[in-house]
Structures are given as structure tokens and as C-alpha cells.
Amino acid sequence: MFFMNSLEQQINELAKAAVKSLYAVEATDEQIQLQKTRPEFEGNITLVVFPFVKIARKAPQQVAAEIGEWLMANGQKLIAKFNAVQGFLNLVIDDAFWIKQLEAIDADGQYGRFDRPSDKALPFREGEGVGSPLMMVEYSSPNTNKPLHLGHVRNNLLGYSIAKIQEANGWKVVKTNIVNDRGIHICKSMLAWLKYGNGETPETSGKKGDHLIGDYYVRFDKEYKKQISELMAAGKDEETAKREAPLMLEAQEMLRKWEANDPEVRALWAKMNSWVYAGFDETYKRMGVSFDKIYYESNTYLEGKSEVEKGLASGAFYRREDGSVWADLTKDGLDEKLLLRSDGTSVYMTQDIGTAKLRFQDYPIDKMVYVVGNEQEYHFKVLSILLDRLGFPFGKELVHFSYGMVELPNGKMKSREGTVVDADDLMDKMIEDAREISKDKVNTLQGITEEEANEIARKVGLGALKYFILKVDPRKNMLFNPAESIDFNGNTGPFIQYTYARIQSVLRKSVSPKDGLSSVSVSGFTGAAGLSLDSKELALIQRLCEYPATVRTAGEDFSPAILCNYAYALACDFNSFYHDLSILNEPDETKRALRLLLAKNVAKVLCSSMALLGIEMPDRM
RNA sequence: GGUCCGGUAGCUCAGCUGGAUAGAGCAACAGCCUUCUAAGCUGUGGGUCUCGGGUUCGAAUCCCGACCGGAUCACCA
Numbered sequence: 001m002f003f004m005n006s007l008e009q010q011i012n013e014l015a016k017a018a019v020k021s022l023y024a025v026e027a028t029d030e031q032i033q034l035q036k037t038r039p040e041f042e043g044n045i046t047l048v049v050f051p052f053v054k055i056a057r058k059a060p061q062q063v064a065a066e067i068g069e070w071l072m073a074n075g076q077k078l079i080a081k082f083n084a085v086q087g088f089l090n091l092v093i094d095d096a097f098w099i100k101q102l103e104a105i106d107a108d109g110q111y112g113r114f115d116r117p118s119d120k121a122l123p124f125r126e127g128e129g130v131g132s133p134l135m136m137v138e139y140s141s142p143n144t145n146k147p148l149h150l151g152h153v154r155n156n157l158l159g160y161s162i163a164k165i166q167e168a169n170g171w172k173v174v175k176t177n178i179v180n181d182r183g184i185h186i187c188k189s190m191l192a193w194l195k196y197g198n199g200e201t202p203e204t205s206g207k208k209g210d211h212l213i214g215d216y217y218v219r220f221d222k223e224y225k226k227q228i229s230e231l232m233a234a235g236k237d238e239e240t241a242k243r244e245a246p247l248m249l250e251a252q253e254m255l256r257k258w259e260a261n262d263p264e265v266r267a268l269w270a271k272m273n274s275w276v277y278a279g280f281d282e283t284y285k286r287m288g289v290s291f292d293k294i295y296y297e298s299n300t301y302l303e304g305k306s307e308v309e310k311g312l313a314s315g316a317f318y319r320r321e322d323g324s325v326w327a328d329l330t331k332d333g334l335d336e337k338l339l340l341r342s343d344g345t346s347v348y349m350t351q352d353i354g355t356a357k358l359r360f361q362d363y364p365i366d367k368m369v370y371v372v373g374n375e376q377e378y379h380f381k382v383l384s385i386l387l388d389r390l391g392f393p394f395g396k397e398l399v400h401f402s403y404g405m406v407e408l409p410n411g412k413m414k415s416r417e418g419t420v421v422d423a424d425d426l427m428d429k430m431i432e433d434a435r436e437i438s439k440d441k442v443n444t445l446q447g448i449t450e451e452e453a454n455e456i457a458r459k460v461g462l463g464a465l466k467y468f469i470l471k472v473d474p475r476k477n478m479l480f481n482p483a484e485s486i487d488f489n490g491n492t493g494p495f496i497q498y499t500y501a502r503i504q505s506v507l508r509k510s511v512s513p514k515d516g517l518s519s520v521s522v523s524g525f526t527g528a529a530g531l532s533l534d535s536k537e538l539a540l541i542q543r544l545c546e547y548p549a550t551v552r553t554a555g556e557d558f559s560p561a562i563l564c565n566y567a568y569a570l571a572c573d574f575n576s577f578y579h580d581l582s583i584l585n586e587p588d589e590t591k592r593a594l595r596l597l598l599a600k601n602v603a604k605v606l607c608s609s610m611a612l613l614g615i616e617m618p619d620r621m
Numbered sequence: 622g623g624u625c626c627g628g629u630a631g632c633u634c635a636g637c638u639g640g641a642u643a644g645a646g647c648a649a650c651a652g653c654c655u656u657c658u659a660a661g662c663u664g665u666g667g668g669u670c671u672c673g674g675g676u677u678c679g680a681a682u683c684c685c686g687a688c689c690g691g692a693u694c695a696c697c698a
Contacts, residue, residue, distance in 0.1 A: 038641065048640060050678065060678085087678085088641060143698070180698070324696060333624085334694080341696045348698050377625070378693055404626085405692080437660070444658045460660085472634065475626080477691070479633070488660055490646040491634085498660045506657050565635065568645085579653095579662045599657095621660075 006101070007045060007093065007545065008034050010078060015047055018070040023055050036542075042083055043090030044542060050087045060087030095533045098541045099594075105544055105601050112547045112608050114170040121169065121556050132172040134364055137163045139371035140289070143180045144276045145189040146214035148283050149413055149420040150406050150480060151373070154469050157614060158403055159371040160289040161470060161560040164612045169555035174363055177291045178355050181273055182298045183348075187254040189213050190268055191247065192220035202275050208282065208424065209275025214415070221416040223247055252343075259345055283423055288462065288614050295358065297351045304354025305346050307390055308339045316389045327386055337382050352383050353390070360394055368394060369558075374402040374475070401558050404477035406469075421482055427462065430486065434461035437488055444505075444620060459616045460494050466615050467493030471564035491568050493615055496606060499571040501621045503603040506583055510596055531590060536577040540598055543570050547605050551612070560613050567609040574602045 012032050019027040031051040037043035049064045056063045064084030071079050071091065080094040105111055117133065139159020142148060148156075163173045193200070193216045202209045224247045231241035242248065257265045284290065308325055311317040317327045317339060325340040339350055359365065370380060380400035387395030405412065406421075413420040435457035438445060445453065468486045472478040488494040533541075546566065554562040583599060586592040607617050 033640080035640075041641080046641090050640075053678075086641070183698070185698070322696090338696055343696080345696085347696075373692095374626070375692055376698085379698090402626095407691090434660095441658080441660085468633095476634090477627075481633085484632090484647090487633095487647065490660090492646080492660085494660055495646095498658080502658055502661085509657065561635085565645095568635095572645090575661060578657080582657065584657045620658080 007097070011045060011047065011091065014071055014075055014078070015067065017074065018067045019052055019055075021074075022066055022070055023052065025052075025055050027052070037090050041085060041088075041090050042092060044093045044538070045091050047089040047091065048087060049089055053087065061085075063087070064089040095538075098533060098538055101545050102541050102594075102597060102601065105605075106597055111605065112551045113168045114548075114552070116170040117166075118169070118552055118556060132170055133366035134174065135166050135171040135367045135369060136174045136176055136359060136363060136365045137166070137369045137371060138176045138178060139163075140177045140284075140291070141180060141372065142177075142280060143183075143185055144210075144213070144273050145185045145217045146415050147208070147210040147279060148423040149415065150423065150426060151413060151420075153287070153423050153426065153465075154403065154406050154478075155371060155373070156284070156287055156289045157466055157469050158401075158474055158560065160614045161563075161612060162369070162371060162401065162558055164614065165551065165554050165558075165560065165563070168551050168612055171367075174292045174365075175290065176293045176295060176359070178295045178297060178300070178352075180297050180348075180351075182258060182269070182301065184251055184255050185217070186269065186273075187251045187258065188220040188224075189217040190265075190272055191251050191254055192216040192223065193272065194268070196223075202278070208279040209277070210279030210283070211422075211424075212279075213272055213276050218416060218418055220247065220251075255345060256343060283427075286427055286462075287423070288616070293362070295355050297355070300354040300358055301346045301351040302354065303357055304350040304352065305340065307353050307357060308346075308350055311339075311386075311390050327382075327389070329382060329385060332385050334378075334382060334385070337386075339386075349379070349383065349386070352379075353386060356383070356387055356394070356398075357392065360392065365394065367397065367399060369399045369401050371401045371403065374404055376400075377402050401474075403474040404472075407477055407479050409479070409481050409483075421480065426465065430465045431457050431461035433485055434458075434464065434488070434494070438621065441621070448620075456618045456621050459618045460488070460497060460621055463493035463497050463610075463615045464488055465493075466613060467496070467564060470560040470613050471568075473561050474559060493610075494621070496567050496571045496610060497615075497617055498621060499574050500603055500606045500610075500617045501619060502578065503574070503599045503606075504619045506599055507596070507603070510584055531588070534581060536573070536580050537594065537598060540570075540573050540577055540602060543573050544601055544605055547609070550609075554612070563609050563612055567606060567613075570602060570606060570609075574599075574606075 011034055012029065015032050015034075016027045019025055019031075033048040033051065035046050035048065037046045047064075047067065049060055049067060052063050052067070053060050056066070058066075061084055064087060068082035068084055068089050068091070072082065077094055078097055079091050081092045083090050115132070137159055139162075140152065140156050142152060159175070163175045167173045193213070196219055197216060200212065202212055205212060207215070224245055227245040227247055228238070228241045231245060232238060236244065254265055258269060308317060311327075312319060312325060317325055319325050320342075322342040323344070324338060324342040327337045327339055329335060329337055337349065338347060340346055356368070359368070372380065377400065380398065380402075384395050384398045384400075387398070389395070407413075408419070408421070410419075435453070438453065438457060438460070445456070448456075464486050469478070471491070486492075547570075550562060550566040554560065577598075581595065583592065583595040586595060610617055
């Protein structure tokens with residue numbers, strides 16, 4: 001494995017030695033503060049010397065100069081020169097170091113991938129096995145009563161990307177999905193379909209199954225509201241009307257029948273769910289997400305019920321007079337939580353308990369991560385306590401990866417009211433837009449087949465969508481304005497894809513891509529020839545060196561956004577380099593070889609980082 | 622009301638484990654294609670980092686307090 005931040009490590013040690021030698025004090029890691037040199041100053045890496053000013057009893061500028069001199073004298077040629085500005089010691093690293101780094105990166109086929117998670121991320125069963133610890137990542141978790149919308153898109157993209165990022169960090173990852181395939185909401189769609197559907201199917205209507213079912217969910221809500229207002233007009237108050245509306249009573253009856261295994265209800269349920277799954281599969285496939293193991297609530301809720309019963313027996317929970325079962329969480333600073341309704345049916349929490357138990361039976365999970373919106377923070381706080389109370393050792397260790405909502409300009413999306421941005425429609429739109437834009441590219445895309453053009457549009461359109469969503473800090477709410485289309489210019493997925501495509505084009509045109517790529521001689525840049533790295537070349541190498549540490553941080557912080565920022569910065573650096581310096585037309589062979597090597601590795605890292613985001617790269621666009 | 626999260630350019634967002642003159646993109650304006658892909662590059666304008674205190678050599682960043690916005694505290698999921 002290529003070690004991360006080798007430069008920072010080396011400077012760290014040198015700086016400690018310098019401080020010890022100059023001021024007879026052992027500096028701590030905390031005191032050695034390194035940062036990238038700001039572009040307006042000369043240098044690559046900067047040591048902040050303020051922490052030593054008191055120790056040295058000298059002016060910051062002088063301390064910086066002294067340390068600089070010492071490093072020059074004792075740094076084994078690592079540091080070519082330095083300048084001291086106020087309390088900042090800017091170090092210029094010798095070209096030879098950078099060339100060696102680039103060669104090491106090029107030689108590393110797994111650059112940016114780790115064998116083991118960092119100590120910081122190690123799980124609670126640490127030290128148990130050899131090999132990689134196992135992380136299970138739950139994401140998506142749809143209800144089967146409506147199609148996926150933009151909120152699900154954010155969830156799916158985050159979940160998939162998190163899984164990829166953790167894999168790169170040395171975890172074995174099992175991607176999982178819990179399908180909420182039962183419950184009152186499903187019954188609502190079923191009931192509406194029975195009453196108003198006239199036997200409509202995906203085949204007869206030509207609609208995707210999930211959309212068809214979604215339509216009936218909306219229909220239920222419409223008819224239900226109508227009944228409520230009728231009841232209210234007849235003198236009932238709103239609460240009573242909501243509770244006594246015939247449609248609601250029927251839906252509840254249907255749920256009871258479902259739990260009682262009523263054959264007719266079950267058959268209808270199975271049929272309608274199968275339509276939905278076919279629709280979901282299509283959407284997932286297109287989105288590029290996948291799962292290693294899918295759980296269905298209908299298979300786990302009984303397990304949950306039996307766990308609740310056990311908890312009841314052990315005194316962890318209690319039953320009220322009406323028969324409902326509760327957990328008292330007041331000692332944990334929370335409320336009382338319902339686990340089973342008075343009619344015996346289970347709720348969301350019940351099911352989650354059962355699912356958790358089954359998962360830990362099925363896999364040797366070291367860390368369980370739930371990718372679920374921040375609106376459910378309370379739920380997972382409670383789940384964690386309940387599992388712990390039921391005696392499951394993993395209860396306390398659950399990670400709720402809580403991400404922010406996607407908001408529209410006028411507020412939240414509401415499925416029942418139809419104010420949602422549909423996932424399928426959005427992907428269609430993005431791909432269409434990409435196709436439209438690429439029509440102007442007659443020069444670069446001439447001679448490609450219709451199929452290739454479609455494939456490029458697909459990658460670019462989805463790339464734009466994915467990057468747009470993933471570049472935002474996952475913890476924060478984000479805004480999506482349907483009236484403004486997602487950009488293809490600037491800080492976007494297509495910008496990074498474009499950079500990659502440019503590099504591929506250069507590599508295709510280089511007479512023999514293999515020639516010269518591996519034969520850059522360090523001495524060519526340090527010996528008598530007197531070659532030196534251009535600042536643009538150097539910036540690129542330095543950026544490439546930051547990749548492994550970026551992957552680490554993205555893993556520890558569960559943040560695809562960090563990788564977006566990195567990939568964008570790398571692409572910016574490359575485009576600037578590409579603009580200023582010629583690769584193929586460079587007459588000096590050593591320089592040309594170096595630039596080709598650089599281009600090749602920039603492409604490699606761009607592709608690798610985008611892959612961790614689930615974004616595919618086109619070879620041309 | 623309790624708890625949690627957020628407030629940075631006209632808009633969307635970085636930066637937040639304290640460091641140099643707060644950054645990108647979009648939008649606006651001005652340049653750059655007989656030269657490796659102009660989905661690119663360069664430049665201009667645009668800021669009381671919500672407000673007020675505190676900590677210190679140094680605060681967008683940490684602490685306290687306001688104000689504003691959001692989430693949550695269901696026999697919904």
C-alpha cells in the first residue's frame with residue numbers, strides 16, 4: 001500500500017527534530033501544524049510556527065527562518081528552498097521527491113484503496129478475526145405503495161457511495177435493503193385498486209408497476225379526504241371523521257386480514273407487490289445501485305413480534321389495559337414507545353427489531369449502518385436502546401447515517417399530494433438534456449454509432465444528477481429547483497467526465513501509449529539536464545498525492561461530498577495544466593513522457609474517485 | 622415547550638479538528654478555438670461569514686446568549 005501523506009509524515013518528523021535541536025523541546029504532533037501552501041506564496045507545504053514562538057522567545061518570522069535553515073541543512077535534500085512570511089514557513093519540496101511520488105502512484109494498481117479500516121473507524125468487535133471487518137449498509141428501504149422520488153434518489157446514491165467508499169477503506173461491505181412491503185399504507189393502495197381499479201394492470205395500462213400502484217395510493221387519499229369532509233359536513237369533528245371514515249376502517253380491516261393470512265388479501269398483496277418490484281428493479285438498475293441481500297418486512301415483522309413478546313416476559317416492556325405493548329424509555333430521557341398496537345398488529349419499530357436480529361444471525365456484522373433520513377433520528381435512538389435492552393450486543397453500536405432532506409422551492413415533497421419529483425422522470429430528463437447538449441459536439445463525436453451516443457448521454461446525464469446530489473454535505477438539507485435544470489458546466493459531474501474524456505483522447509493519440517510512460521528518469525529532472533517541474537505539473541502531482549488521505553476522510557466522515565470536492569479540484573488542476581502546457585507536442589521527450597504519465601494517472605484517480613460515487617466515465621464526450 | 626440540526630456572494634454550495642487578504646459554480650459583463658475535445662481557460666464586478674458577547678498571538682471555524690429557519694417528540698412509516 002502506498003502510504004498516505006508521506007510528505008507530511010516526513011516533514012512532521014523533520015520539524016520535530018528541528019525544534020528539539022534548536023530549542024531543546026520535544027514538540028508534539030499537535031504542535032506540528034502543516035498545511036498546503038497558499039497559491040500566492042512560493043512553496044508546497046507550510047509549517048505554522050506560532051506554537052514555537054513562546055518556546056523560542058523570538059519573533060515568529062525569526063523562528064520560521066531558523067527552522068527553515070535547519071531543515072535545509074538537515075533535510076536530506078527533501079527541501080529545495082524555503083521562505084518565511086510572518087509565522088509561516090513555506091517549504092519548497094525538491095522535484096525529485098515529486099517524481100518519485102508520481103512513479104509510486106503509477107505503479108500502484110490499487111491506489112487509494114486500503115486493506116484495513118483506519119484505527120479511528122474500527123468496530124466494536126475489533127481484534128476478533130483476521131481479514132476485513134464486515135460492515136452492513138442498509139439503504140433505499142422503500143415502501144411498496146409508491147414509486148421512488150428524489151428523496152429516495154438521494155438515499156440510494158448516498159447508500160451506494162458509502163458502501164463503495166467503505167470498501168475502499170478496507171471494509172467488507174454487505175449492501176442491504178429492507179423493503180417495507182406490508183402495513184397500512186400498502187393496504188390503502190390495495191383497497192383503492194379494488195374499488196376503483198377495474199382490474200387495471202401494468203400490461204393493460206402500459207404503466208410501470210410502481211407508478212400504477214402509486215396512482216392508487218394517491219387515489220385513496222383523495223377519496224379518503226372526500227369522506228372526511230362529508231362526515232364533517234354531517235357534524236362530526238375532524239378527529240372523529242378521520243377515524244371513522246369508511247375507507248380508513250376498511251383499510252385497517254384489510255391489514256388485520258393480511259396479518260391473519262387471509263388468502264384473498266394475501267394473493268392481491270402478492271400480485272400488486274410483484275408489479276412494484278418489477279418497477280423498482282428497473283429504477284435501481286438504471287440508477288446503478290444494487291444490493292447483496294434484500295430483507296422484506298413481511299418476513300421479519302413476526303420475528304420482531306416474538307422479540308417484543310420476549311421483552312414483555314423479561315419485564316423489559318409492559319402491556320397496557322387495552323392490550324397494546326410499550327417500552328418505557330423515560331429513564332433514557334425519552335418517551336414511552338408503542339411496540340404493538342392494541343389490536344395486536346405491529347408497527348415500524350417492531351419490524352426493525354426483527355430485521356436487526358435476523359441480519360446479525362445471517363452475517364458476522366462488525367458495524368451496522370442505517371442510511372435513513374434525519375427525520376428518523378428519534379426512531380434510531382429508540383431502536384438502539386430497545387435492542388440493547390433486549391440483550392443484543394450490537395444495539396448500542398448502531399450507526400444511523402442521518403442525511404438531510406431534499407427540499408423543493410416551496411417546501412417538502414409529499415407523495416400523497418403528488419408534489420414529488422419522480423425518480424424515473426428525473427433520470428429521463430437528465431439523459432435527454434445530455435443528449436441534447438452532445439448534439440453540438442459534431443467534431444468530437446463524429447462517427448459514433450447511435451448506441452454509443454446513447455451510452456454517452458446516459459453516463460453524462462446520470463453523472464450530472466449523481467454529482468449534483470452527492471456534492472452536498474450529506475448531513476445538510478439541500479434544495480432542488482425543478483424549474484432550473486441541473487448544470488452540465490462548472491462544478492458538475494460532466495465537468496469531471498469531460499476532463500477524463502480529454503485525457504483519454506490524448507492517450508489515444510499518443511503514438512504508443514506505453515512508450516515512455518514508464519521510463520521517466522528522475523535524473524532527467526534533477527541532473528545536469530537542469531529540467532524542472534512546471535508549477536502546473538507539480539500542483540497535479542501534489543493533488544494526486546492527496547487522494548488516499550481523501551478516501552480515508554470520506555470513509556471516516558461518511559461523506560461522498562469530500563470525494564466530489566477532491567475530484568473537482570483535481571479536474572480543475574488538470575484543465576489548467578492542459579491549457580497551459582502541451583503534452584503531445586512537447587519536443588522534450590522526458591517532459592512529454594512525464595506529462596503523459598501525469599495525464600494517465602490523473603485519469604486513473606478521476607475514474608477511481610468517481611467510481612466511489614457511482615459515476616461512470618465516458619471515454620469521449 | 623424539550624431535544625437535535627442549520628444560517629457564508631443575487632442563487633446553489635465549499636471551507637468548520639482555530640492560521641496568511643473567506644472560496645467555487647451558476648447568473649452578469651469582457652476576453653481566448655488555423656495548436657492534444659471551448660461540457661474548457663482567463664479576467665471584472667459581487668461579502669457586516671445572521672446578531673451580541675467571550676476564549677487568544679490569531680475566530681466563518683471553539684464557548685455562551687439572542688434572533689430566524691427546519692426536523693422530531695404518533696396505536697404514521
